[in-house]
Amino acid sequence: MTPSLEYERQTAAETLRLITEGVDPWLALGQFLDDWRGEKLAQRPGLVSEPLPDVSHGYLRWAALLAAAVDYLCAEEGLPAPPWTSRPEYWLGEPWFLYPGWRLRAWQLVETPVPFRMRNIFGGDRILERV
């Protein structure tokens, strides 16, 4: 059988699976972002339709970050966010500041986009920047 040479774009669910398998979370998220932005608008919902897999507590932060990212990216394109992004476990009990130092705390509180803030994730306005 000839293997398919067609490039398969990385879905949000696959992104979390990669993270739980030990891939650097920022690398996995970056790959997803590149694939999202490289995909035609009509095809993008297919990258986020599958709910994220259930993960252990240690990976819940990354699941929440992915849910926020999908919420943000869909809103950016005028697409409805998939229902799984509203799962209550993606609202973190404790705030997560992506920059741990105190000097950038106020900036993170003010500049973080709403889909992240509402899930108690703070990281300023560059969380989804690639270059």
Next chain:
Amino acid sequence: MVVGVWQECPGLRVYAPHPSYIFAMKAVAGRPEDLNDLRALRDSLDLTSAAEALALVTRYVPERLLTPRVQYLIEDLFDDTEP
């Protein structure tokens, strides 16, 4: 020197930017994903203070382009104080 030859073999020369240049570019980009790289580069370049790191960044980036965000990011790299 911004770029140097990293590896050379017959028919192939691989260039790589100097770590100090990567540090400056990552400090200016300042995305959350750059933090671990910045910490690793700080250690590899033996940077011991924010002033030293800022001086390094201004070798490549005009001072007028350095925002307070970049400055705070660099200062936090050398400060373990909990908020």
